[in-house]
Amino acid sequence: MKNNNLKTYAKYFSQFIIAIAGLLVIIDFTIHRHAYFYLEEIIGFPAIFGFVCFVLIVIVGKQLRKILMRKEDYYDK
Amino acid sequence: MIPGLWMIIASILLPIIPHYFRKPAMVLSVFLSSLTLLNGFGTFLTWEILGFNLTLYHSDNLTLPFAIIFHLASLLVIIYGWHNKNMMENIATLAYAGSAIGALHAGDFISLFIWWEATALTSVFIVLAGNTASARNSAMRYLIIQVCSGVLLLIGASMMVYQTGNHELTKLDLSSNFGVFIFLAFGIKAAFPFLNGWLQDSYPESSPTGTVALSAFTTKLAIYALARTFPGTESLIWIGAIMTAFPVFFAVIENDLRRVLSFSLNNQLGFMVVGIGIGTELSLNGTVAHAFVHIIYKALLFMSMGAVLHRVGTTKASELGGLYKYMPLTTIFCIVGAMSISAFPLFSGFVAKSLIMSALGGQGLILIYFILFFASAGVLEHSGIKIPYFAFFAHERKTKVKEAPFNMLLAMGIAALLCIGIGVYPKYLYSILPYAVDYQPYSIDHIVSQLQLLVFAILAFLFLVKFNLYPSEIKSTVLNSDWFYRKMLPGIGKPLFKTLSFIINEIYSLIAFLFKLSLGKTKSFTQVHYIKVTSPGFAALVLILILFLMLLIAII
Incomplete structure (x- = not known):
């Protein structure tokens, strides 16, 4: 159990986040959010936007490594 | 007293203060400087020199929030670095924060330029205090870029005085050529896209306490200057969105x-x-x-x-x-x-x-x-x-x-x-x-x-x-x-520069040879290397050329 501390925390944290996420979606159905642009008012739009953006950033970043990544001592040579 | 000046005075006196009192003295100087926050709005100090009317201490509704947070940040930096006994870094940090606060209260482009350079020259010692080979190299690049920003500001300001006879810190736009120079000067320190290399290059090279100080002032001073003039x-x-x-x-x-x-x-x-x-x-x-x-x-x-x-x-x-x-x-x-x-x-x-x-x-x-x-x-x-x-x-x-x-x-x-x-x-x-x-x-x-x-x-x-x-x-x-000036430019310039340095070396050695010969002390013609090609050195040379060209274009 001693070495599994981090894994247990991660599990609790994931459950907590999923619960909050679910709650936020439920709230979205019960109220009508006012925003500056119609797009943002669509139910669940910020949620989907956030999820997609995050995945996009990570994937694009990963691909960028092919172009931008050099060895650690690149500038020292 | 100009805000920030107490801190600069304290930084100069720091070496002769007994070491138990150094940190309290630093805090005291920030406190004394912060008393100016209570003065309210207005112009408090002008100085006439060489026909220019410099506004050294002007305060208004845009200055105040920045002045408050700069003082607060100085305090945090001092507390965070309480254990730090590196004298150079302590002096540089205090003088740097003081200069940044002074710059906020400048009412014209000429006094802004002086403070602008002061922040550059003091902060480079914070990068140097990182005390590794890569920190020292990074500090040289940092200095070149920061001074470049200062020189651009000076070019813009002098053209403005030349064309309009006015050097007050007022709203500008990009339709005038001096406006463009000043915009670029601010843009470098605000780390606009493609002008941002120095930031990621130098900040992580500093000491644990140094980076905290660096992160607070330079770029936010540029934001303040942009908010005031543009x-x-x-x-x-669009620039901001890309950033x-x-x-x-x-x-x-x-x-x-x-x-x-x-x-x-x-x-x-x-x-x-x-x-x-x-x-x-x-x-x-x-x-x-x-x-x-x-x-x-x-x-x-x-x-x-x-x-x-x-x-x-x-x-x-x-x-x-x-x-x-x-x-x-x-x-x-x-x-x-x-x-x-x-x-x-x-x-x-x-x-x-x-x-x-x-x-x-x-x-x-x-x-x-x-x-x-x-x-x-x-x-x-x-x-x-x-x-x-x-x-x-x-x-x-x-x-x-x-x-x-x-x-x-x-x-x-x-x-x-x-x-x-x-x-x-x-x-x-x-x-x-x-x-x-x-x-x-x-x-x-x-x-x-x-x-x-x-x-x-x-x-x-x-x-x-x-x-x-x-x-x-x-x-x-x-x-x-920063790749452009760390790899690309030196890559292009090195062969050119090597030939140039070879020729200069030959001339130097010849002169040295003739000189020694006249004293009758030497028997052989020995090649001596007087010039060594370094990336920062080459970058400085290229920058000088670019600035010279810009000035030439601007005058024409």
Whole structure:
């Protein structure tokens, strides 16, 4: 159990986040959010936007490594 | 007394103060300087010299919030660096903060130029105090770029005096050629896209305390200068939007966590630049509020990484992880900073960023609005998750580490309290903004919208980690815009420069030979190397040529 501390925390944290996420979606159905642009008012739009953006950033970043990544001592040579 | 001058005087006297009293003296100088905040608005000190009327101390509604936060940041830096006995760094830090505060109160371009150069010349010693070979090289590049910004400002200011006979710090636009020079000078220090290389190059090279000082002043001084001279300049909206978006991708793959924070700093500046570009009262308030809270939470994040560097000896993500067990307080403070920068409701980032987003919405700039919305998810990725995750969690740590020293914890604690305090009671922050504020950040619409964005982004992170799609950290260098002057230009210039230096060397040796021959002391003609090609040296040469050309074009 001693070495599994981090894994247990991660599990609790994931459950907590999923619960909050679910709650936020439920709230979205019960109220009508006012925003500056119609797009943002669509139910669940910020949620989907956030999820997609995050995945996009990570994937694009990963691909960028092919172009931008050099060895650690690149500038020292 | 000009604000900040006490601090500069104290920095000069520091070596002769007994070492027990050095830190208290530093705090005292900040306190004395901060008394000027009570003077209210107006012009307090002018000086006539060489036919120029210099305004040395002018204060108004835009100066005040920056002056408050600069003093506060100076205090935090001193507390955080209480253990630091590096005399050069202490002197440089105090003089640097003092110069930045002095610059805020300059009322004309000539005195602004003097302070502008003073911040450059003092801060370079902070980078030097990093005390490694790479820090020293980085400091030379930093100096070249910062001085370049100063020279551009001087060119712009002198052309302005030449053409209009006026050197007051007033609104400018890009239709005049001096406006362009001054814009570029500010743009370098504000780390515009492609002018940003120096920031990510030098900040992570400094000492744990040095980076905190650096992160607070230079760039925010540039934001202040832009807000004063170029509000409502439309191109700033696009420049700012690009600034918020592109560092996000670099931050994902960067391994050094302090460099990740430097990219994040760049992204935050983008939000402020957008606010200046819109130029309405609401958006300028947003920019100032954002600069205010940003200095605190960015300092907090740099402090937490500095504490890690102090105890572990590295901030490379590939070598960290699992520190939560040994540095629990640092972990908590870091998470507070991370939540503030990610703009969680009840944290300071939320109440400031909302102003800029509302200004954008009010203007109907839908594309920019969603670029900044996207960038908000990006902030969460690199500063909100990556920094705390890789430093404190990620995997269990085998070797023990001590918690940060008390003074570091105290500085972090104060900063964390401020982050939460401003987030919960935004009205105190709003009351010092340049324009009257009638704004309520905590509406249910806004809270739900922002929380959805953030929580689902965290969900995306958990999802990516679960399926092993999140990129692991690799020891590497990530190319940035400093590549142009660190690799490309020297690559082109070296053959040319080698030939040139060869010819000069030959001439020198010949002269030396003839000289020695005339003294009758030498028998042989020996080749002596007088010139060595170095990248900073070459960069300086190229810069001088570029500036010379610019001046030539401007005069014609």
